[in-house]
Amino acid sequence: MTESAVKQFVNRNWQRLIVAVPYLWLLVFFLAPFAIILKISVADPVIAQPPFTPAFDETGRLQATWDNFTFLLTDKLYAITYLKSVTMAASATVLCLLIGFPMAYGIARASAGVRNLLLLLIILPFWISFLLRVYAWMGLMNNYGVINNFLIWLGVIDQPMQLMYRDFAIYVGLVYSYLPFMILPLYATLERMDLDLVDAAMDLGASPSVAFFDVTWPLARPGVVAGCLLVFIPAIGEYVIPYLLGGPEALLIGRVLFDEFFVNRDWPLASAVAIVLLLLLVVPIVLLQRSQARDTELAS
Amino acid sequence: MKRRSAFVLSALAFGYAFLYVPLASVIFYSFNDSRLATVWGGFSTRWYGELWGNDQVLDAAFLSLRIAVTSATLATVLGTLAGLALVRVTRFRGRTLFSAMITSPLVMPEVITGLSLLLLFVSLQQLVGWPAQRGFSTITIAHTTFSMAYVAVVVRSRLAAMDQSLEEAAMDLGGRPLRVLVDITLPLIYPAMLAGWLLAFTLSLDDLVIASFVSGPGSNTLPMYIFSKVKLGVTPDINALASLVILFVSAGVLLAWLVTRRGPGQPGRT
Numbered sequence: 426m427t428e429s430a431v432k433q434f435v436n437r438n439w440q441r442l443i444v445a446v447p448y449l450w451l452l453v454f455f456l457a458p459f460a461i462i463l464k465i466s467v468a469d470p471v472i473a474q475p476p477f478t479p480a481f482d483e484t485g486r487l488q489a490t491w492d493n494f495t496f497l498l499t500d501k502l503y504a505i506t507y508l509k510s511v512t513m514a515a516s517a518t519v520l521c522l523l524i525g526f527p528m529a530y531g532i533a534r535a536s537a538g539v540r541n542l543l544l545l546l547i548i549l550p551f552w553i554s555f556l557l558r559v560y561a562w563m564g565l566m567n568n569y570g571v572i573n574n575f576l577i578w579l580g581v582i583d584q585p586m587q588l589m590y591r592d593f594a595i596y597v598g599l600v601y602s603y604l605p606f607m608i609l610p611l612y613a614t615l616e617r618m619d620l621d622l623v624d625a626a627m628d629l630g631a632s633p634s635v636a637f638f639d640v641t642w643p644l645a646r647p648g649v650v651a652g653c654l655l656v657f658i659p660a661i662g663e664y665v666i667p668y669l670l671g672g673p674e675a676l677l678i679g680r681v682l683f684d685e686f687f688v689n690r691d692w693p694l695a696s697a698v699a700i701v702l703l704l705l706l707v708v709p710i711v712l713l714q715r716s717q718a719r720d721t722e723l724a725s
Numbered sequence: 726m727k728r729r730s731a732f733v734l735s736a737l738a739f740g741y742a743f744l745y746v747p748l749a750s751v752i753f754y755s756f757n758d759s760r761l762a763t764v765w766g767g768f769s770t771r772w773y774g775e776l777w778g779n780d781q782v783l784d785a786a787f788l789s790l791r792i793a794v795t796s797a798t799l800a801t802v803l804g805t806l807a808g809l810a811l812v813r814v815t816r817f818r819g820r821t822l823f824s825a826m827i828t829s830p831l832v833m834p835e836v837i838t839g840l841s842l843l844l845l846f847v848s849l850q851q852l853v854g855w856p857a858q859r860g861f862s863t864i865t866i867a868h869t870t871f872s873m874a875y876v877a878v879v880v881r882s883r884l885a886a887m888d889q890s891l892e893e894a895a896m897d898l899g900g901r902p903l904r905v906l907v908d909i910t911l912p913l914i915y916p917a918m919l920a921g922w923l924l925a926f927t928l929s930l931d932d933l934v935i936a937s938f939v940s941g942p943g944s945n946t947l948p949m950y951i952f953s954k955v956k957l958g959v960t961p962d963i964n965a966l967a968s969l970v971i972l973f974v975s976a977g978v979l980l981a982w983l984v985t986r987r988g989p990g991q992p993g994r995t
Contacts, residue, residue, distance in 0.1 A: 432903060439902040440814045444823070447807035447873065451826040454870040458841030461848055475847055524743070527736035534733070543737075545982050550744055553974045554931050556948050556955075557967040561747035564754060564959045569764065571750050601743065662834025664934050669955065679836045683934075686840060696844070699837045710832050717828075 466493055466696035477693050493697035502676070503698075507705065510678040513592070514660035517599035521607040521656045522649065524600065529611035529648075530641075533618075544612065551605050559598050559669050566594055566670070590672035598666035603659065607652040613720075614648030615641075647716060654713040658706060678702055748971050755964035772965035782966065785950040789930055792861060792946065796868035797925035801918055803869065804876025804925075808917075809910070811877070812884040830874040839938030842867045846939060859941030867939045868929040875928065876921030883917035916985075923981070927974075 435442060467489040468477040478488055497503045532543045550558060565571045566588035573585040588594055622644070626636040642649075664679035671677070678698065686695035755773075759766025776782055807827050810817075817823075830838065846856055846863050856863055891913070895905045911918075933948040940949065954963055 432901075435903050436901045439906070440817075443806045444810040444814055444817050447803045447810065447827075447877075448819070448823055450803055450870070450873070451823070454842065454845070454866060455826050455830065458845040461844045462837075462841045465844060475851070524736070524740055527733050528740040531733040531737040541982075541986070545978070546741060546744070549975060549978050550748070552927050552978050553748070553971055554948065554951075554967075556931070556933050556951055557751070557970055558747065560951070560955050560959070560963065560967060561751045563955065564964070565747055565750055567959060569761075570959075571754075601747070604740070604744070658832050659834065662836050664836055665952070679834065679934075682836045682840065692844070695840060699840050702834060703837060706832075706834070710829070713832060714825075714828060 462696045462699055465693055466700050467491065468693045470691045470693050475692065476690055493693050494701070496694070497697055497701055503681075506676045506678055506681050507701070509676065510661050511705070513595065513599070513677065514657050514663075517596055517603065517660050518607075518653050518657045520596065520600045521604050522653060525604055525607035525611055525652065526645075526649075529608045529615055532608070532612050533615035534620075547605050547608050547612075555602060556665060558602060559666055562594070562598055562601065563589065563669060566597070589670060592671065592675065594670035595667050595675060595677075598670045599656075599660050599663065602666065603656040606655040606659075610651035610655065611645065611648040614645050618644045647720065651713065651716050651720070654709050654716070658709050658713065661706065662702060751964055752968045752971060755961065755968040757961060757964070760961060772961045773969075775962050776965050776969075779962070781945075781950060782947075785945045785947045788861065788944060789947040792865050792868060792936075793926045793929040796865045796872060796929045797922050799865070799869040800873040800876050800925040801922045804873035804921055805880050805914070805918055807873065807877040808880030808884055808914075811881050827874055827877050830871040831878070833871070835932075835934035836938075838867070838871060839935040842870070842935070843938045859939055860944035863939045863941070864936050864944070864946065867935050868925075868932060871935070872925035872928045875924045876918070879921040879924065880914055880917045883914050887913055 464480055465477050468480070469488070469490055469492065470476055471478055480488065528547075532540055532547070535543055563570075567573070568585040568587065568589070570588075572588060573582075576582045577585065618641070623636050623640050626640045627633070631639065662679040662682075663677065664683055667675045667677045667680050682695055682698045682702070685691050685698060756768050756770065757765055758769035758771065807823075811824055811827065842863075843859075846859060849855060850857070892905055892909050895909050896902070900908070931948065932946075933952055936946045937949055937952075940946065945953075951963060951966065954960060
């Protein structure tokens with residue numbers, strides 16, 4: 426009768442069980458790894474397997490050093506890399522907002538049947554491999570790619586333009602990949618919005634631009650905030666897009682971390698790079714969680 | 726409204742063209758006979774045939790599918806439990822830490838998740854000798870960890886929107902918690918679990934960065950194989966592979982859309 430014993434155990438402890446099982450998993454595979462990153466970020470690199478000094482030496486003394494962090498903060502290359510990652514992610518976010526807002530507005534204002542289809546077409550690319558969508562742009566932006574061939578055929582240019590391996594190409598890749606993340610939360614707030622308010626403002630003599638900035642924009646703010654954070658946060662650590670579309674000088678932080686780890690095999694420095702990146706993201710991540718908590722409150 | 730609608734319409738047209746022209750162009754050029762991927766050399770399906778004969782692609786695809794099915798299933802179990810814990814167990818020690826850990830993987834940069842998990846696996850190997858080698862098991866664990874967060878969020882919003890009175894009634898009538906879970910709660914939340922499973926499955930198939938960190942020599946997932954090829958430029962056989970993925974996924978999503986549209990009214994956002 427072991428089965429009924431198991432059942433009894435589950436019935437008596439079900440609350441504890443549904444908490445404990447995922448909790449344990451996350452402690453082992455989510456929290457513990459961060460403790461390890463922290464530990465390795467204060468170690469020294471050595472040529473050994475694994476390539477860093479243990480936390481305690483043979484005599485049991487703690488060996489920890491701030492060297493990796495002081496190096497990161499004083500080395501100009503890293504400062505430039507972090508700054509460039511932040512500015513590129515921020516610019517891509519603004520571009521996504523400029524393209525995504527009118528689209529979300531259009532979708533929210535379409536008739537119900539059309540709206541579902543339009544929404545589906547926004548979500549669909551998200552299900553198709555991210556890597557392959559970035560790859561698609563390689564074929565378009567090549568020197569002998571579709572865009573150049575088309576422009577030459579039109580007679581606009583007679584020499585292929587250099588589109589790939591420049592910051593321009595990274596922006597295209599970022600905006601293309603993250604646009605759905607901007608449109609969906611924007612759509613969700615715009616769809617909830619009461620259109621009569623805009624009409625009322627216009628009836629009372631507000632010009633379209635005044636109505637937009639005084640009525641639509643403030644009401645859409647939660648969606649704007651959520652959308653911007655959902656684009657900005659993943660864009661900062663992006664690895665694939667700068668690697669495939671950007672040039673060799675496109676030093677963005679995701680790629681630097683990857684190379685520091687795999688090419689230079691400097692595990693302590695790579696860990697320190699990860700921690701500084703995480704610190705940069707703390708504020709946006711907290712903002713996002715707060716805006717999502719507010720959203721679930723509104724929905725329920 | 727009226728005055729702006731021309732602007733909105735053109736924004737929509739431009740936006741959708743921006744989203745779909747690249748995909749269309751990949752499909753178009755996959756039927757290109759020329760070895761030079763962007764010079765048109767006549768219609769041909771030979772790249773699809775070559776794909777079928779390429780063992781590396783098939784092995785990588787098979788490994789990716791095995792990882793995706795296993796990790797999506799594990800993530801659905803763990804994520805559903807986590808969702809239940811968050812909504813139905815209102816007080817327990819460390820609840821704040823728990824809910825923070827559940828939602829953080831959603832926004833964690835992939836490079837950090839990948840690096841931290843690899844360092845964990847290396848340390849574990851030193852301490853307890855497991856995992857002896859990295860590959861299927863380590864990638865599956867990594868994918869389960871980040872995709873269970875997505876499942877938990879989907880299940881949680883379904884549970885929060887659900888009427889609790891059915892469960893309470895079953896409990897009042899003497900239903901044991903396990904029975905109530907199996908007979909009442911799970912049938913009510915299974916659409917969310919299914920959506921979560923599909924999401925986890927797709928995320929796993931899609932992941933390149935985390936898998937690159939935690940895999941060992943010799944185990945290449947499909948995205949890793951594709952990445953190693955496209956680093957060197959556009960090739961016609963990857964065009965064919967990409968087209969197959971695009972068509973397969975589009976068909977699946979359209980089918981799911983048509984089925985759920987006829988089903989009982991449930992929130993369209995997943």
